[in-house]
Amino acid sequence: MRVSGSRAEEVLGRIFRTRRAQWPLDSHHLYHGQIIDVDGNTVDDVLATVMRGPRSYTGETVAEIHCHGGPIVIRRILDLFTDFDIRIARPGEFTLRAFLNGKLDLAQSEAVVDLIRSRSEDARHMALDQMEGKLSRLLRKFRSSLVEILAEVEAWIDFPEDDLEEPDRDRLVIALKTLEGDMVRLLATFDSGRVLREGASVLILGRPNVGKSSIMNLLLGEARAIVTEIPGTTRDLIEENYILDGIPLRLIDCAGVRETEDPVEMAGVSRAREKMLSADLILMVIDGHEGITRDDEAVHEECRGLRFITVANKSDLPPAPLPSPFTAEPLRISARTGEGLEELKRKIGTTFRRGSLESPDTILLCNRRHREALGRAREGTKMAQSALFSGEPPEHAALGIREALQGLGEITGETTPQEVLEQIFSRFCIGK
Amino acid sequence: MVETGYGKKYRVIVVGAGHAGCEAALAAARMGCATLLLTMNLDAVAQMSCNPAIGGLAKGHLVREIDALGGEMARNIDETGIQFRILNTKKGPAVRASRAQADRQLYRLRMKRVLESERSLDLKQGTVNRLLVEGDRVQGVETREGLVFYGERVILTTGTFMRGLIHVGLNHYPGGRAGEPPSEGISEQLRSLGFRIGRLKTGTPARLDGETIDFTLLQPQYGDDPPNPFSFETRYISRTQAPCHITQTTLETHKIILKNLDRSPLYGGVIEGIGPRYCPSIEDKVIRFPDKESHQIFLEPDGLDSAEIYPSGISTSLPPDVQLAFLRTIPGLERVEIMRPGYAIEYDFVDPIQLTPDLQTKAILGLYHAGQINGTSGYEEAAAQGLLAGMNAALSLKDQEPLIIGRDEGYIGVMIDDLVNHGTEEPYRMFTSRAEYRLLLREDNADQRLTGIGRRAGLVSDTRWESYLSKIEALDRGERILEETRISPSDREHLARLGLGELKNGASLRELLRRPEIGIADLLFLCKEIAEFSTEVRRQLEIGVKYEGYIRRQMEQVDSFRRMEKVSIPPSFDFDDVRGLSAEVREKLKKVRPLTLGQATRISGVTPAATGILAVVLKRG
Numbered sequence A: 001m002r003v004s005g006s007r008a009e010e011v012l013g014r015i016f017r018t019r020r021a022q023w024p025l026d027s028h029h030l031y032h033g034q035i036i037d038v039d040g041n042t043v044d045d046v047l048a049t050v051m052r053g054p055r056s057y058t059g060e061t062v063a064e065i066h067c068h069g070g071p072i073v074i075r076r077i078l079d080l081f082t083d084f085d086i087r088i089a090r091p092g093e094f095t096l097r098a099f100l101n102g103k104l105d106l107a108q109s110e111a112v113v114d115l116i117r118s119r120s121e122d123a124r125h126m127a128l129d130q131m132e133g134k135l136s137r138l139l140r141k142f143r144s145s146l147v148e149i150l151a152e153v154e155a156w157i158d159f160p161e162d163d164l165e166e167p168d169r170d171r172l173v174i175a176l177k178t179l180e181g182d183m184v185r186l187l188a189t190f191d192s193g194r195v196l197r198e199g200a201s202v203l204i205l206g207r208p209n210v211g212k213s214s215i216m217n218l219l220l221g222e223a224r225a226i227v228t229e230i231p232g233t234t235r236d237l238i239e240e241n242y243i244l245d246g247i248p249l250r251l252i253d254c255a256g257v258r259e260t261e262d263p264v265e266m267a268g269v270s271r272a273r274e275k276m277l278s279a280d281l282i283l284m285v286i287d288g289h290e291g292i293t294r295d296d297e298a299v300h301e302e303c304r305g306l307r308f309i310t311v312a313n314k315s316d317l318p319p320a321p322l323p324s325p326f327t328a329e330p331l332r333i334s335a336r337t338g339e340g341l342e343e344l345k346r347k348i349g350t351t352f353r354r355g356s357l358e359s360p361d362t363i364l365l366c367n368r369r370h371r372e373a374l375g376r377a378r379e380g381t382k383m384a385q386s387a388l389f390s391g392e393p394p395e396h397a398a399l400g401i402r403e404a405l406q407g408l409g410e411i412t413g414e415t416t417p418q419e420v421l422e423q424i425f426s427r428f429c430i431g432k
Numbered sequence B: 001m002v003e004t005g006y007g008k009k010y011r012v013i014v015v016g017a018g019h020a021g022c023e024a025a026l027a028a029a030r031m032g033c034a035t036l037l038l039t040m041n042l043d044a045v046a047q048m049s050c051n052p053a054i055g056g057l058a059k060g061h062l063v064r065e066i067d068a069l070g071g072e073m074a075r076n077i078d079e080t081g082i083q084f085r086i087l088n089t090k091k092g093p094a095v096r097a098s099r100a101q102a103d104r105q106l107y108r109l110r111m112k113r114v115l116e117s118e119r120s121l122d123l124k125q126g127t128v129n130r131l132l133v134e135g136d137r138v139q140g141v142e143t144r145e146g147l148v149f150y151g152e153r154v155i156l157t158t159g160t161f162m163r164g165l166i167h168v169g170l171n172h173y174p175g176g177r178a179g180e181p182p183s184e185g186i187s188e189q190l191r192s193l194g195f196r197i198g199r200l201k202t203g204t205p206a207r208l209d210g211e212t213i214d215f216t217l218l219q220p221q222y223g224d225d226p227p228n229p230f231s232f233e234t235r236y237i238s239r240t241q242a243p244c245h246i247t248q249t250t251l252e253t254h255k256i257i258l259k260n261l262d263r264s265p266l267y268g269g270v271i272e273g274i275g276p277r278y279c280p281s282i283e284d285k286v287i288r289f290p291d292k293e294s295h296q297i298f299l300e301p302d303g304l305d306s307a308e309i310y311p312s313g314i315s316t317s318l319p320p321d322v323q324l325a326f327l328r329t330i331p332g333l334e335r336v337e338i339m340r341p342g343y344a345i346e347y348d349f350v351d352p353i354q355l356t357p358d359l360q361t362k363a364i365l366g367l368y369h370a371g372q373i374n375g376t377s378g379y380e381e382a383a384a385q386g387l388l389a390g391m392n393a394a395l396s397l398k399d400q401e402p403l404i405i406g407r408d409e410g411y412i413g414v415m416i417d418d419l420v421n422h423g424t425e426e427p428y429r430m431f432t433s434r435a436e437y438r439l440l441l442r443e444d445n446a447d448q449r450l451t452g453i454g455r456r457a458g459l460v461s462d463t464r465w466e467s468y469l470s471k472i473e474a475l476d477r478g479e480r481i482l483e484e485t486r487i488s489p490s491d492r493e494h495l496a497r498l499g500l501g502e503l504k505n506g507a508s509l510r511e512l513l514r515r516p517e518i519g520i521a522d523l524l525f526l527c528k529e530i531a532e533f534s535t536e537v538r539r540q541l542e543i544g545v546k547y548e549g550y551i552r553r554q555m556e557q558v559d560s561f562r563r564m565e566k567v568s569i570p571p572s573f574d575f576d577d578v579r580g581l582s583a584e585v586r587e588k589l590k591k592v593r594p595l596t597l598g599q600a601t602r603i604s605g606v607t608p609a610a611t612g613i614l615a616v617v618l619k620r621g
């Protein structure tokens, strides 16, 4: 993952912790450390390096993070960056920057052209898909509201002699606020939208032999995972795609989590622990018949702060009493008889369908670039509001609205200046 | 016809002495080129054929930029203006703009005098019928009489004269302006040379006899006192000032207009040209805004020694009897007499998408177009293009790089960039909303943006250059002072005088100035040096601090804009050779032939991916 620009180093400093070195890091050195999110949680164990400009690919200061891969981790780190106002590169932008800064190797250019071309092709197909959707209709609505407000503000600026009524600031602020609210709501669908596009990971976790592999098989309806009576059989991770009511899931079955001496099993356990952090949902499986052991308690402890559902398996057998904190309505199922399966599916479904996914009509924001552009549109809208509200001159509000329009334009591909003039002339009687 | 050479060879020939032509000729001559300015009528040099006024929103900005570059318009209006006002004083500095009423006769006479006294410039009366073209290069011009003038560069600034057609009611007759003939030959020839020619329309109101207006009933509008000049060189305005008067149409006015629409060429389908929507005729206004009970009219004086009045806001092409009838329903005009009836005029223009950003035509080398021929409206727009065309003609004769003002540097840059990249379909007028870096392109800093450029071209005098340098020096010093001078927390007396309570860590003057309630004038008692700066410098310092956040935001936008602007596309570049461009994008690029990567991004329909590909291919060379 690569960040280029004047803020690359600063932002890396905010999300990367390393015990080995002092800031500033040496240029062109690889450091081991962790990516930490805003709440101080570790996102991933990574290697990072800073390459100060001009000795870098783009000629600007570049920060690079080498993470353990996996789309989810990458996604999380990307989200962290965007939270710090780092923008996602446009197709070919690194190359473009390298070029603009005089860094491009001539021999590479041919290959790079092809690369940009193919990527932009992809982008275009995606754009086409999106354009046909409801999303683009909604964005167009945002856009026309903004153009309408901007026309009013611009007329106010450009035609002081034309006997126009000064627009009511409060009314404009309210209109912008409403619009911002709509944008925020759309932004909030990003998580669900992303799940739809990339699939959500569901990690099946628990100590050995509680029936994790059996539950996975039950969900999949086929024997993909190995089910045995010898604890610790599933030593590696097994991932399967599974579509639950239209939501693409990646089910991950892993080695039972327990203290172990067996080195192969140990490796599996540690991989399971790693997965916990990046999973979108954890099914924490306990054995409802045998009851709770110290291993269960340890697993439960590790799940704190993560999104998980407690599943008490083997409901076909007589239940054991559950101590706190397992008492709180565990989902009882039987992987053997299939009892409780529907309930489990329903619960997984609702997890990913919270809020915005509920109605089939809902519009989702799936594309990361779009989220980022819409985020900027929202910022601009906000800035315009505060400029209007605090009595600043209208050209400041106009600046915010223009930034907002530009953000939307990056998604829909439309530009505006001429349109604003059209609006002004059709709505206001102007001219000598 | 036998050609008769005039004998003298010119380097630059300017055709038409309107606002564009005057600036073009002066710039070329002042840059050392033997220049000829040909006009159909020597008594109509720098004629104001519409409002007797200069400036206004965005237009005032243009005038200040013309002045900073070393053009004449600002000084001309300062010398001949009879009312100066700053508009938008309640808004921020970026959108404040100067406007002035001119004494129309004095304005043209003074400009004529300036032209006459320019050493390398010959001003002559003559009607050009034909351009002399050899291959793809212009060689000179030929007049109606068959007289030939040779010139290496020709600048066409023919205004509304090309195939001009005047409409008064349903009658129409060829004319370049009321009382003057049109010019017929040139647009024919341009068409046959392959130029795309379009047709536009504009209109004016009737001119009224001020002796028959009852001003006592009307609200006067005076200029600012003292008046603020346009030019950075003018110290003060000494001429007598005169007010405008405000009146408005009535329901009765609208009734008469509506009843007689069938006699309007606009609604009878007689006029084919496209008119400007920002300058609608009163017919248009009444029809399009039926709920509006009255439309405001400014009665603008034509001059100090003239009774003529220009009623701004009611341009019309209705027949004179209808004009008179509706005029007399307007308060103050009950007994008014028309001196010249209003009319609409249709004229040819040459789509400016056929120009390179130095205003030279792509088809004929050495030929430049400026002003209304490019589809713009307004004296200021014309003058700005004239100035740039004149400068670029002169620069090219000296084998120097053309002068292209960036969108981040001036309204002039925005306008020309718009024209050459998008062309125009209706008369193009400048608005501040067209400038994406509006907060940086202020009237007050036009000198900071452009004096250096004018100086390099040789249009800025030593005296002006020195006073400019000392201003810049003062600004630098002032910024340091604001940063370094501090008020300490113990300085209770001064704090109290500023209306401030406790300040825990004290504050720099800069920090104090950032507070909305404190202006730079409030800080003078804290620092003698600042008090000694001119008001101009103090104002710049204040704007720099007060609007810092917004200005920085725009600067960031400008930074990314500039990086793309720096990459040039060679004239010989073959867009057909670039693999991966869609046919549509390729056509657009070939039509406009952008000079830089940045310009390519502004052509509508050119996608970011296409610019990415271009960037790389350009580097590969």
Ligand SMILES: Nc1nc2c(ncn2[C@@H]2O[C@H](COP(=O)(O)OP(=O)(O)O)[C@@H](O)[C@H]2O)c(=O)[nH]1
Pocket: A206, A207, A208, A209, A210, A211, A212, A213, A214, A215, A226, A227, A228, A229, A231, A232, A233, A234, A256, A313, A314, A315, A316, A317, A333, A334, A335, A336, A337
């Ligand atoms: N009675 C009963 N036995 C089950 C159930 N689910 C799994 N088992 C048995 O428990 C043992 C361990 O199952 P497995 O899925 O391998 O557990 P894992 O180690 O958690 O993956 C196997 O013998 C399964 O047959 C259940 O719902 N009911």
Ligand SMILES: [Mg+2]
Pocket: A209, A212, A213, A214, A225, A226, A227, A233, A234, A254, A256
């Ligand atoms: Mg297993």
